[in-house]
Amino acid sequence: MLGQQLINALSLGSVYALFALGFTLIFGILGVINLAHGAVFMAGAYVALTLVQQLQMSLWLAVPLACLGSGLLGLLIEYLVLKPLRQRDAPHLIPMIATIGVAMILGSAAQGLFGAETQRFPEAAVPDVVLEVAGIHATVVELLIILVSFALMVALMLAMQKTQLGRALRAIAESPKAASLLGINVERLFHVTAFAAAVLGGFAGVLIALYSNAVYPLMGQPMLHKGIAVIILGGLGDMRGAMIGGLFLGFAEVLSVAYIGSNTRDAVAFGLLFLILLVRPQGLFGKVLERKA
Numbered sequence: 001m002l003g004q005q006l007i008n009a010l011s012l013g014s015v016y017a018l019f020a021l022g023f024t025l026i027f028g029i030l031g032v033i034n035l036a037h038g039a040v041f042m043a044g045a046y047v048a049l050t051l052v053q054q055l056q057m058s059l060w061l062a063v064p065l066a067c068l069g070s071g072l073l074g075l076l077i078e079y080l081v082l083k084p085l086r087q088r089d090a091p092h093l094i095p096m097i098a099t100i101g102v103a104m105i106l107g108s109a110a111q112g113l114f115g116a117e118t119q120r121f122p123e124a125a126v127p128d129v130v131l132e133v134a135g136i137h138a139t140v141v142e143l144l145i146i147l148v149s150f151a152l153m154v155a156l157m158l159a160m161q162k163t164q165l166g167r168a169l170r171a172i173a174e175s176p177k178a179a180s181l182l183g184i185n186v187e188r189l190f191h192v193t194a195f196a197a198a199v200l201g202g203f204a205g206v207l208i209a210l211y212s213n214a215v216y217p218l219m220g221q222p223m224l225h226k227g228i229a230v231i232i233l234g235g236l237g238d239m240r241g242a243m244i245g246g247l248f249l250g251f252a253e254v255l256s257v258a259y260i261g262s263n264t265r266d267a268v269a270f271g272l273l274f275l276i277l278l279v280r281p282q283g284l285f286g287k288v289l290e291r292k293a
Contacts, residue, residue, distance in 0.1 A: 003136040005258045006251075011142040013250020014149035015207045019223055020230040020242035021156065022200030028173045028237035029193040031092070036077055036099040037201050037227065038220030039106035044070040044202025045209035045219065046110060052125045059125050063206050070202020071195045077102055078194035083187075103220070110217040118216045126210060145207050152200070153243050160239065169193065173237065233273050235283030244284060249273070 019041060026034045048066035051057040057065075081102055085095050127140040160166035171179040172186055180186045208223070209215045230249055234241020249269055256268035277283070 003134065005254055007136060007138050007142060007146075009251040009254035010247070011145045011211060011250075012254055013247035014146050014153075015204050015211065015246075016223075016226060016230060016249050017153060017243045017246025018149050018200050018207070019204035020227050020234070020246045021153065021239060022197035022204070023227045024231045024234070024237055024239060024242040025193055025197040025200070027231065028239070029169055030082065030086075030190055032082060032095045032099070033228075034077075034082075034099050034197070035096055035224065036102040036106065037197070038224030039103040040070050040073055040077075040198045040201040040220075041205035041208075041223050042110060042215075042217065042220035043073055043106060044205035045215045046114060047202070048206045048209065049119060049121060049215050052121055053119075059121075059210075063203075066206050067199045067203045070205070071199040074194045074198020074201070075191060077198075078191055082194070083190070086190075103224075107217050107220070114217065116217060118214050120213045120215070121210065126213065141210050145211060149207070152203075156200075157239060157243075165189075165192075229270060229273050231283075233276060233283055235285035238283070238285040241283055241285040 019037075022040075023034065023037050026032055026037070044066045047069040048059075048062045051062035051065060052059055077099070081098050082095055085098060129140045131138050131140070131143070160169065168179065168184045168189060171182065171184060172189055176186050204223070205220070208219070226249060230245035231237075231242055233248065234243070234245035252269040252272050253265050257265050260268060
């Protein structure tokens with residue numbers, strides 16, 4: 001049933017969009033492709049699982065604490081890795097390579113601490129209420145994922161457009177040097193950006209863990225690949241593109257599974273992305289950059 005598939009696509013696509021928003025926020029403001037973002041996504045899921053499983057904490061309390069933990073992890077990566085490289089005027093590829101190392105360290109640490117096996121949330125911790133309207137079934141978790149994800153995306157977009165902080169971040173995205181001359185504390189806002197992006201990544205990790213009820217050390221790798229595809233599709237550094245690209249990928253995956261087959265899920269989704277980029281290489285909202293001699 002098409003309506004059922006649309007609900008599934010919305011819930012999955014909104015998680016992709018949240019993850020991609022954090023990814024594109026780092027790239028747009030700091031100018032860094034943070035390949036440790038997938039590991040932050042994984043860490044958020046493990047923090048929530050540990051709080052619920054080991055400390056018997058309510059899911060409603062565990063989720064915000066997991067987001068906070070992910071944000072602090074992102075801040076730690078900023079202080080220990082990205083900031084020192086930025087102060088040394090490292091070439092653009094160096095932070096990307098460094099974050100690959102961070103991702104490998106975090107992945108190995110998760111495997112050492114929790115093992116390689118897939119772990120699941122206790123059944124009693126996850127609401128299993130199913131709502132039915134006109135033959136369409138939706139769990140409470142799916143509805144919460146959709147509502148909370150869209151609320152966060154809209155709030156973030158409004159904050160970037162309407163608040164003084166958002167205007168300062170957009171100024172930094174245009175030119176950190178010019179923003180500094182205008183009296184903006186560029187370094188402080190770099191830290192704020194790293195924290196906020198990691199919160200979004202960790203929250204996406206918790207949501208996908210609840211959606212699939214599966215947590216494992218390598219869960220961030222496929223999400224990282226999809227996040228890269230989404231921000232390229234949407235236009236590097238553009239938040240509107242991250243939102244629309246994430247939703248597009250979710251719809252492409254779910255509908256391809258429903259009407260073609262699960263074996264072609266990634267082939268169809270990434271094939272469509274490829275075709276769109278052939279027509280518009282700069283992405284949906286990206287700008288064409290001319291290379292100057």
